[in-house]
Amino acid sequence: MTITNNVSLKSFNTFGIDAKAKSFCDITSVKTLRNVLREQYSNPLFILGGGSNMLLTKDIDALVLHINLKGIEVVDETESTVIVKAMAGENWHQFVLWSLEHNYGGIENLSLIPGNIGTAPIQNIGAYGVELKDIFLNCEAINVKDQSIRTFTKADCNFGYRESVFKQKLKGEYIITSVNLQLTKSNHKLHMDYGAIKNELIISKIDTPTIQDISKAVISIRQSKLPDPKEIGNSGSFFKNPIISADQFIQLQENFPDVPSYKVSEQEIKVPAGWLIEKAGFKGKRFKNYGVHNKQALVLVNYDDASGSAIFELAKLIQKTVKRLFNISIETEVNII
Numbered sequence: 001m002t003i004t005n006n007v008s009l010k011s012f013n014t015f016g017i018d019a020k021a022k023s024f025c026d027i028t029s030v031k032t033l034r035n036v037l038r039e040q041y042s043n044p045l046f047i048l049g050g051g052s053n054m055l056l057t058k059d060i061d062a063l064v065l066h067i068n069l070k071g072i073e074v075v076d077e078t079e080s081t082v083i084v085k086a087m088a089g090e091n092w093h094q095f096v097l098w099s100l101e102h103n104y105g106g107i108e109n110l111s112l113i114p115g116n117i118g119t120a121p122i123q124n125i126g127a128y129g130v131e132l133k134d135i136f137l138n139c140e141a142i143n144v145k146d147q148s149i150r151t152f153t154k155a156d157c158n159f160g161y162r163e164s165v166f167k168q169k170l171k172g173e174y175i176i177t178s179v180n181l182q183l184t185k186s187n188h189k190l191h192m193d194y195g196a197i198k199n200e201l202i203i204s205k206i207d208t209p210t211i212q213d214i215s216k217a218v219i220s221i222r223q224s225k226l227p228d229p230k231e232i233g234n235s236g237s238f239f240k241n242p243i244i245s246a247d248q249f250i251q252l253q254e255n256f257p258d259v260p261s262y263k264v265s266e267q268e269i270k271v272p273a274g275w276l277i278e279k280a281g282f283k284g285k286r287f288k289n290y291g292v293h294n295k296q297a298l299v300l301v302n303y304d305d306a307s308g309s310a311i312f313e314l315a316k317l318i319q320k321t322v323k324r325l326f327n328i329s330i331e332t333e334v335n336i337i
């Protein structure tokens, strides 16, 4: 186990923010993780996965544990389903591609989501009508304080919209080391209700799509709207889509008849934050070396060496403006560090 001091985290966060870690340790085995925790649990620790859902607004005055556990294996299968265990440090999209190569279905709609396997359950990643919880079986995690290993079932995880027990009650208490997902080997259940997917398939003249076709469609949609973090620093959706009361929605619709919406329940309506931010005039706005993406207003971008705190100030300005114009509070989806 090697601990290095004063390490730049620029290449470890998809926003590309050049914050420094006081010290840094690359974790490549569960055994090493246990040993480090045993020695260091009483010191400040910072757990780093794919770095795709965080905005670093300052240096990290802690030991950063970079979870770099690798490995993918089939642990059980029936004629029609397979249980795949993937280690926390595997890149999510590479895992999706691996599944598609083996013709395992269930995660094709989650193609090209940035981040790692181990962080996928923390915020119950989701896109185009599918969420991680739909194929999640369980995950293994290590307790930071006493290093005991615990298996979390789907019920234990308490998944919600971009939410789980790991962001709420057990925040900071466990480190996920591996995830078991249940995928299909045949009779794949396709999720194509999303208008954009339907359109892509029509354009490609595909009427009986495979899981690989759906993945290609999703990749094409995401590439057309979302910036590639390798080219422009970003963390995907910066804000969550707010859920408002049906009464408030009726008022909003009176003033803005074109407002898109998704019904959550009889009393609750989800409104796309991207639409609100665009209406507030921020889409494509550039402030020196950072700004709001020009094709999807939900995404804040770092064009070139911007500071995390400048981007955070912009986020606060957006929140304030949306609140003033629509009386709607939008919460960040990205963790502000």
Ligand code: EPU
Binding pocket: 126, 127, 128, 129, 225, 226, 235, 236, 237, 238, 239, 240, 241, 260, 272, 273, 274, 275, 276, 278, 283, 295, 296, 297, 298, 333
């Ligand atoms: N819209 C605008 N202007 C914008 C962006 C969106 O008017 O700048 C409108 C669109 O026209 C559409 C609606 O808002 O009517 C929804 O937009 P979109 O389909 O792009 O989805 P989203 O609600 O903005 C969510 C997820 C994405 C996920 C997509 C597709 C959240 C916070 N975001 O975005 O997730 O890929 O749906 O399912 O729920 C992520 O979490 O990083 C992420 C990219």
